[in-house]
Amino acid sequence: MSRQMVRPGGRSARVQAAVHTAVRELEAELGRDGLTVPLIAQRAEVTPSTIYRRWGDLAQLLSDVAVERLRPDTAPQDHGGLASDLTAWAEQFLDEMASPAGRAYIRDALLGDPDGSNAGQCSAYAADQVDVILTRAAGRGEDTPGVETVVDHVVAPLMYRILFRPAGLDAAHARGLVAGLLEGDAAEK
Amino acid sequence: MSRQMVRPGGRSARVQAAVHTAVRELEAELGRDGLTVPLIAQRAEVTPSTIYRRWGDLAQLLSDVAVERLRPDTAPQDHGGLASDLTAWAEQFLDEMASPAGRAYIRDALLGDPDGSNAGQCSAYAADQVDVILTRAAGRGEDTPGVETVVDHVVAPLMYRILFRPAGLDAAHARGLVAGLLEGDAAEK
């Protein structure tokens, strides 16, 4: 996480934690649009210039916080088979990401991310989850597609619609993507 | 185009044009990061408050300009067959969108877009282009997938990688996506 690893223990770490906490608290209290750097600084008991110097601006700070919140907190559930594992995961992914909150985090993560490292992190989270599912399936002796294939055929279409076409996204579509992937070319690559 | 249609002829239109032009000129001269509302206002010979009132903030103004620049200026080339038409289009799409400039426009378009209408417009541009290709192929009697299928299998994966995984994107990948789509399930839907 780019801007995170700064003098791991000690004052810097405390400031970072205080600022992140302040962002989350204020976001809950005032909503995404009520946030300002001076406000956050005050809540975190830090001077605004500290935030400007460490994060550059509000967008980059929010991007860092958003990535944290997009990190999956649990491993994908095991339903005993590749198809059901992937389907369940895709449905849950869609659920979390397509919610107003999820979309806000995705946008924030992309937004204040000059070098693309935060976006890359988000993508890595999804790829890791998928990898867990595929590895598990392979362990069972199932024929599995590659992670890249799943990302292209399931994750990407979902994310594209979330970002570019707010309407008409439901669990059925997610299921359809997984089904299309598995029947079409499960062994590819 | 959301904020564009304001008193089509007359002063408003002139102001809008002046502001958009100013954005493009200044972006060329100073780069994306040198832009500020007061600067743009000065170049456009307009008061800053006019920009704030009409667009809200810099992000929304840039979003409008970005969408304009993402509008395709020509119909997809006709290579005589669905496979080659789609392949060529995908390669060109990737080329334009994955360039630093293209990525900046996509980001800007998504960024200052509270209601998602600009993002929807971008998506519609791509869907329209694809539709032209598919309709043309159908006219030749070819078996074609639906627009949605092409969007899910080609456009979405490309866009996802452009946004989330800056590295490792090339024309070969675009070709592979099209090939996978056409051999796997050309008649689906």
Add this chain to the structure above:
DNA sequence: ACCTTAAAGCAAATTTCTAGCTTCTAGGGA
């Protein structure tokens, strides 16, 4: 214990943003 130095604090200067009020002008009606 003592340096070194990255990072935080402070405060002044600058810039950007907001808001209230005035002026202009395109478009419509008499």
Add this chain to the structure above:
DNA sequence: TCCCTAGAAGCTAGAAATTTGCTTTAAGGT
């Protein structure tokens, strides 16, 4: 054609934000 009206644009002062130079603090190494 000549008003009238309403939606924008202009102007300005005040509030809020961002930037910047300098000082102080405290981790981490010697």
